[in-house]
Amino acid sequence: MAATSRGTTPEPPDVRPRLTVLSGPSGVGKSTVVAHMRKEHPEVWLSVSATTRKPRPGEKHGVHYFFVTDEEMDKLIANGELLEWAEFAGNRYGTPRSAVLDRLEAGEPVLLEIDLQGARLVRESMPEAQLVFLAPPSWEELVRRLTGRGTEAPEVIERRLEAAKVELAAEAEFDTTLVNTSVEDVARELLALMKVL
The missing domain is CATH 3.40.50.300 (P-loop containing nucleotide triphosphate hydrolases)
Structure with missing residues (x-):
């Protein structure tokens, strides 16, 4: 009981x-x-990843991915701005931390x-x-x-x-x-x- x-x-x-x-x-x-x-x-809300990969036809910046340079990705990693990141097939992909936390704070x-x-x-x-x-x-x-x-x-x-x-x-x-x-x-x-x- x-x-x-x-x-x-x-x-x-x-x-x-x-x-x-x-x-x-x-x-x-x-x-x-x-x-x-x-x-x-x-x-x-589906988090949009940052990537150093070049956009494929039809892909839009900020919709499918945030397309960044290697230097920009280095900065994001160094500043702890990614929840996670990985390298795959010669390109790096990562999840921007602040966007995720902002949405969670807003109750989404x-x-x-x-x-x-x-x-x-x-x-x-x-x-x-x-x-x-x-x-x-x-x-x-x-x-x-x-x-x-x-x-x-x-x-x-x-x-x-x-x-x-x-x-x-x-x-x-x-x-x-x-x-x-x-x-x-x-x-x-x-x-x-x-x-x-």
Whole structure:
């Protein structure tokens, strides 16, 4: 039986939104889930990363990425202005800290969609963040998704599969696991975890 205290009003639960980090292996469908979720719930703020990568056709500065020079990225890192950063395929990517903190202070739910390395760094700098692991229904399905794109050379696919094994092994480091059997279902579960529903 639960203990009750007399004469005191219980503290209201803290309803301020937490930072939610979505991570998982390459090919699991993180971007697809996030795009579906934001179409239904545009009030969920997705952090925009800074990158030293050159813009691809159609990409807009401040919408898809903040495109910065190597010198600008060096400064952001040196000044502690990034929650996390990583190098991938010769380019650096990072999450601007102030934008995330400003949105959280304003009471807005914030979502980061990043890789395993980034998720670990966020856990270090913001232990209160909620880390969500997006898992494939099976290893076979993940292999099918990674090889089915048909846009990459066999050695690139091999590297991705090796990386995916490492990423899948890190699942226990996360607070919650969602299995991507249906984009709609996972988006709904993620919204519920973020207390948006």
